[in-house]
Amino acid sequence: MDTEHKLGLIGCGTVGQGLLQILHDKKDYLRDAFGFEARVVAIADKLKGTLLIPEGIDISEVLALLGAGKGLAEYPKATPAQVEPLDPLDMIERTDADIIAEMTYTDIKTGEPATSYIKKALRLGKSVVTSNKGPAALHYREIQELARQNGLHFRIEGTVMSGTPVFHLAESGLAGNSIREVKGILNGTTNFILTKMETEGMDYGPALALAQKLGYAEADPTADVEGFDAMAKVVILSNVLLGGSLKTTDVPCKGISAITKADVEAAKAQGFRYKLIGHARSENGVVTAIVSPQKLPLSDPLAGVMGAQNALTLDTDLMGKVTIQGAGAGKLETGFAILSDILAVHRC
Amino acid sequence: MDTEHKLGLIGCGTVGQGLLQILHDKKDYLRDAFGFEARVVAIADKLKGTLLIPEGIDISEVLALLGAGKGLAEYPKATPAQVEPLDPLDMIERTDADIIAEMTYTDIKTGEPATSYIKKALRLGKSVVTSNKGPAALHYREIQELARQNGLHFRIEGTVMSGTPVFHLAESGLAGNSIREVKGILNGTTNFILTKMETEGMDYGPALALAQKLGYAEADPTADVEGFDAMAKVVILSNVLLGGSLKTTDVPCKGISAITKADVEAAKAQGFRYKLIGHARSENGVVTAIVSPQKLPLSDPLAGVMGAQNALTLDTDLMGKVTIQGAGAGKLETGFAILSDILAVHRC
Numbered sequence: 001m002d003t004e005h006k007l008g009l010i011g012c013g014t015v016g017q018g019l020l021q022i023l024h025d026k027k028d029y030l031r032d033a034f035g036f037e038a039r040v041v042a043i044a045d046k047l048k049g050t051l052l053i054p055e056g057i058d059i060s061e062v063l064a065l066l067g068a069g070k071g072l073a074e075y076p077k078a079t080p081a082q083v084e085p086l087d088p089l090d091m092i093e094r095t096d097a098d099i100i101a102e103m104t105y106t107d108i109k110t111g112e113p114a115t116s117y118i119k120k121a122l123r124l125g126k127s128v129v130t131s132n133k134g135p136a137a138l139h140y141r142e143i144q145e146l147a148r149q150n151g152l153h154f155r156i157e158g159t160v161m162s163g164t165p166v167f168h169l170a171e172s173g174l175a176g177n178s179i180r181e182v183k184g185i186l187n188g189t190t191n192f193i194l195t196k197m198e199t200e201g202m203d204y205g206p207a208l209a210l211a212q213k214l215g216y217a218e219a220d221p222t223a224d225v226e227g228f229d230a231m232a233k234v235v236i237l238s239n240v241l242l243g244g245s246l247k248t249t250d251v252p253c254k255g256i257s258a259i260t261k262a263d264v265e266a267a268k269a270q271g272f273r274y275k276l277i278g279h280a281r282s283e284n285g286v287v288t289a290i291v292s293p294q295k296l297p298l299s300d301p302l303a304g305v306m307g308a309q310n311a312l313t314l315d316t317d318l319m320g321k322v323t324i325q326g327a328g329a330g331k332l333e334t335g336f337a338i339l340s341d342i343l344a345v346h347r348c
Numbered sequence: 349m350d351t352e353h354k355l356g357l358i359g360c361g362t363v364g365q366g367l368l369q370i371l372h373d374k375k376d377y378l379r380d381a382f383g384f385e386a387r388v389v390a391i392a393d394k395l396k397g398t399l400l401i402p403e404g405i406d407i408s409e410v411l412a413l414l415g416a417g418k419g420l421a422e423y424p425k426a427t428p429a430q431v432e433p434l435d436p437l438d439m440i441e442r443t444d445a446d447i448i449a450e451m452t453y454t455d456i457k458t459g460e461p462a463t464s465y466i467k468k469a470l471r472l473g474k475s476v477v478t479s480n481k482g483p484a485a486l487h488y489r490e491i492q493e494l495a496r497q498n499g500l501h502f503r504i505e506g507t508v509m510s511g512t513p514v515f516h517l518a519e520s521g522l523a524g525n526s527i528r529e530v531k532g533i534l535n536g537t538t539n540f541i542l543t544k545m546e547t548e549g550m551d552y553g554p555a556l557a558l559a560q561k562l563g564y565a566e567a568d569p570t571a572d573v574e575g576f577d578a579m580a581k582v583v584i585l586s587n588v589l590l591g592g593s594l595k596t597t598d599v600p601c602k603g604i605s606a607i608t609k610a611d612v613e614a615a616k617a618q619g620f621r622y623k624l625i626g627h628a629r630s631e632n633g634v635v636t637a638i639v640s641p642q643k644l645p646l647s648d649p650l651a652g653v654m655g656a657q658n659a660l661t662l663d664t665d666l667m668g669k670v671t672i673q674g675a676g677a678g679k680l681e682t683g684f685a686i687l688s689d690i691l692a693v694h695r696c
Contacts, residue, residue, distance in 0.1 A: 022524070022666060030524060157521075163667050165521020172520035173505075173513020175691050176370070176378060176684065301673050304652030318370060318684040319511050322674035325649050326667055336524065336666040343523050 003035075005346060006054075008042035008097030008126070010088045010117055011104035015131050015158070016045070017066055018335020019101060024059040036346050042095035044088040046104075049073045053082050054096055088113070092120050099345055101338050102130040103158075108223075108232050108248065111138040122146045122154065129341035131158030131334050137232040137248060140239050153345045156240070158337030160186065160233045161310040164326030168340060170241055170314065177316035179241050181281040184312035185305050186233040188328040189217045189224035190256050190276040192308045198268060199306070203261045216308055226255035227276060227291040234278035234289045241314070242280055244287030253291040267295045273303045301325075351383075353694060354402075356390035356445030356474070358436045358465055359452035363479050363506070364393070365414055366683020367449060372407040384694050390443035392436040394452075397421045401430050402444055436461070440469050447693055449686050450478040451506075456571075456580050456596065459486040470494045470502065477689035479506030479682050481580040485596060488587050501693045504588070506685030508534060508581045509658040512674030516688060518589055518662065525664035527589050529629040532660035533653050534581040536676040537565045537572035538604050538624040540656045546616060547654070551609045564656055574603035575624060575639040582626035582637045589662070590628055592635030601639040615643045621651045649673075 009016050023030075023038055030036040039056040049072035051057050057075075065074055073083045092100060100121040104114050111134035118128045118135050122143070130136065135143060136156045147154035157167050161184075170179065185191050189211055196207040208225065211217035223229045231253045238244035256276050267274050272295035280289035296303040301323040305311040310328030315321050327333040357364050371378075371386055378384040387404040397420035399405050405423075413422055421431045440448060448469040452462050459482035466476045466483050470491070478484065483491060484504045495502035505515050509532075518527065533539050537559055544555040556573065559565035571577045579601045586592035604624050615622050620643035628637035644651040649671040653659040658676030663669050675681040 026524065029526070034523065164670055165517065168521030169513065169517060169672075172692075173516030173688060175382065176374065176687050178377070298652070299654055301652060304646070304649060306647055318680050320675055320681070322512055322672065324517075324670065324672050326670035332666050333668070339524050340521060344520075 003346070004037040004039055005099055005342065006041045006097045007038050007342070008091065008095045008100045009040065010044050010091070010100060010102045012043050012045040012048050012066065013103070014331045015103040015334045015338065016043070016101070017063065018331035018333070019103070019338045020059050020063055022332065022335050022339055024063065034343060034346065036343060038342070041097050042091050043072060044086055044091035045072070050083060050086045050091060051075055051078070052086065052091065052094060053078070088117050089120055092117060092124060092126070098126055099342055100126045100128045101342070102128055102132055103338065104132055106133045106232070108134055108137060108228065111135045115139055115143070118143055118154070119146060122150055122152055125150065125152065127153040127345050129155045129338055129345070131337055133159045133232040133236065137235045140236065141245065153348065155341035155344060156236065157341045158334050159236055161312065161326065161328050162330060162333040163336035163340055164310060164324060164328065165340065166237070166312055166324065167240065168344070169324055174314065174316060174319065174322065177318045179314050179316050181315040182237050182241055182312055183277060183279045183302065185275055185302055185310050186230045186278045186312070186328070187224055187276060188308035188310055189221065190230070191305065191310070192216050193225070194256060194259070194264070194274050194276065195306045197259070197261055197264045198273065201261065204257065204259060225257045227253045230276060230278045230291045234280050234291055237278070238280040238287050238289045242282040242287045244280070244282065244289070246287060246289055251289045251291060254293065256293050259293055271298055272296060273298060275302055275305070277302070351694070352385040352387055353447055353690065354389045354445045355386050355690070356439065356443045356448045357388065358392050358439070358448060358450045360391050360393040360396050360414065361451070362679045363451040363682045363686065364391070364449070365411065366679035366681075367451070367686045368407050368411055370680065370683050370687055372411065382691060382694065384691060386690070389445050390439050391420060392434055392439035393420070398431060398434045398439060399423055399426065400432075400434065400439065400442060401426070436465050437468055440465060440472060440474070446474055447690055448474045448476045449690070450476055450480055451686065452480055454481040454580070456482055456485060456576065459483045463487055463491070466491055466502070467494060470498055470500055473498065473500065475501040475693050477503045477686055477693070479685055481507045481584065485580040485583045488584065489593065501696065503689035503692060504584065505689045506682050507584055509660065509674065509676050510678055510681040511684035511688055512658060512672060512676065513688060514585070514660055514672065515588065516692065517672055522662065522664060522667065522670065525666045527662050527664050529663040530585050530589055530660060531625060531627045531650065531663075533623055533650055533658050534578045534626045534660070534676070535572055535624060536656035536658055537569065538578070539653065539658070540564045541573070542604060542607070542612070542622050542624065543654045545607070545609055545612045546621065549609065552605065552607060573605045575601045578624060578626045578639045582628050582639055585626070586628040586635050586637045590630040590635045592628070592630065592637070594635060594637055599637045599639060602641065604641050607641055619646055620644060621646060623650055623653070625650070
């Protein structure tokens with residue numbers, strides 16, 4: 001297992017820089033503990049530029065450049081050819097990377113351009129790990145089949161709950177179980193807002209504003225607060241863990257924007273707590289899913305999940321309900337999700 | 349990976365029968381999903397007798413016999429040699445099993461006779477999976493080294509939280525993280541008692557009596573209520589996950605028998621909840637551990653763990669805190685723990 005892996009990165013924003021940081025800081029540990037060594041040979045980012053250096057990119061130089069707001073074109077001692085701006089599709093063609101880490105932004109309507117990147121990489125003999133929900137939610141089966149045909153890996157830990165290991169858990173520790181149902185808090189922004197509404201008596205508007213101020217919510221919070229982010233994740237969970245073939249349009253979706261402080265307080269008075277729940281179940285071979293605010297009894301393991309944390313309960317035939325709770329986002333956390341999938345490829 | 353594994357079982361009580369039940373019920377699924385096939389070739393149980401049949405034991409016959417309260421000597425069409433009572437040490441010598449599942453009762457003072465069984469199996473080229481806390485708490489390093497020297501596996505998922513995957517989680521989904529601290533509810537009996545004391549206003553004595561009536565607590569509840577069961581698990585977690593070298597005598601241990609209804613109610617009035625917590629941490633390379641009742645704020649993920657459930661929070665360098673909650677005991681649940689380790693051996 002003492003192979004050196006050659007990595008190509010598509011997208012070098014928060015997640016990509018988180019991955020690079022970990023590869024840099026834990027280089028010795030990863031080699032000693034797992035016989036894992038990685039050489040980053042290519043980076044393509046539409047805003048930050050391109051690096052294509054088969055001998056290996058100096059990660060600390062890249063982190064310093066990007067940390068200073070500079071582009072990859074200023075990489076020291078690079079030849080013009082090494083920093084020539086490339087479309088990721090061309091980068092995939094030119095690099096000899098054996099693993100592509102796809103970390104561009106999610107387009108949940110088309111899954112593009114990420115899906116094209118992923119397919120091209122797999123056709124050219126490169127395994128792919130991704131944190132992008134689009135390809136996983138829209139084309140998981142097709143892409144997984146393409147990977148299988150080529151004897152390669154397509155892994156998606158970072159698409160749901162960042163590096164909190166949902167898919168690793170199902171395929172390793174819970175292997176042998178049939179999963180009948182999953183139910184989770186899959187969006188940290190809405191959980192943060194609901195927590196503030198309950199614990200600090202805030203109304204929806206101010207709680208959202210606070211989430212935006214602290215960086216938990218974007219300027220346009222629609223994808224989070226209307227449940228679309230959770231919906232994409234529920235589709236992924238349905239298709240990967242329950243064997244479904246759902247499309248995003250199959251999932252009824254209601255967010256939290258209509259929930260008032262009075263609703264939250266009335267629920268609390270009855271011993272319940274509002275959570276935005278993504279729920280998928282398989283019954284008689286039919287998989288259905290829904291995203292909606294639910295009043296959970298406080299005895300539900302998901303009711304205790306506060307702030308920006310995420311959690312998922314898997315209902316299994318042998319182990320009953322198993323719940324995992326952890327971070328749902330973050331630079332190091334999602335960077336680690338990518339690393340965990342690279343390590344899984346390394347183990348095989 | 350389409351290998352047929354030959355399994356030898358030592359101990360065929362609740363856990364062993366749980367394992368056999370799963371191997372029987374999920375035979376086709378395990379073959380189709382993982383290319384896993386198992387032939388049970390030997391069973392040795394001090395009370396129920398011995399079966400030594402290299403061609404393979406009919407699992408449904410064994411389950412029927414044991415379910416009817418009969419011994420293995422009544423196995424249909426067995427030759428006298430096949431049911432000759434054997435000490436497990438002799439069974440290990442005579443069987444050609446490549447994996448031994450050690451499922452005898454825990455002796456936390458000596459770790460015997462299980463430790464002798466395990467060492468003998470490893471010396472004779474057989475991997476070992478166990479649910480027995482004794483060998484894992486007292487001799488983990490030594491046994492793991494023996495396994496390594498022989499190119500074999502020694503796995504212990506069932507020793508902590510039954511099949512709720514703690515060790516799989518650390519070695520698979522969280523691989524790459526350094527674990528700094530673990531904190532958990534590791535004993536279902538005491539958590540059941542504390543839950544009843546809080547939610548139904550019971551005093552300690554009646555809550556313990558109810559736990560005994562429902563089969564959660566034994567006639568002599570000392571090991572559970574005084575924290576010794578949790579202590580053994582904390583030692584295992586310390587040594588396996590934190591790299592410690594603790595002995596059981598290194599762990600201060602206080603149980604719940606001195607906690608009164610008034611204590612529980614006073615904590616509740618302050619927004620806290622009593623839990624029996626096993627806690628281990630690594631600081632500057634020094635690992636320390638303790639078992640004690642603690643008043644947790646309700647915001648702690650462990651505070652919401654009610655009834656006989658178990659949970660463990662792992663504090664890691666990259667992912668922060670990750671908590672897993674699930675069953676801590678049970679026939680199928682602990683039988684599955686053994687299966688999950690056998691599947692892990694199969695994957696390697």
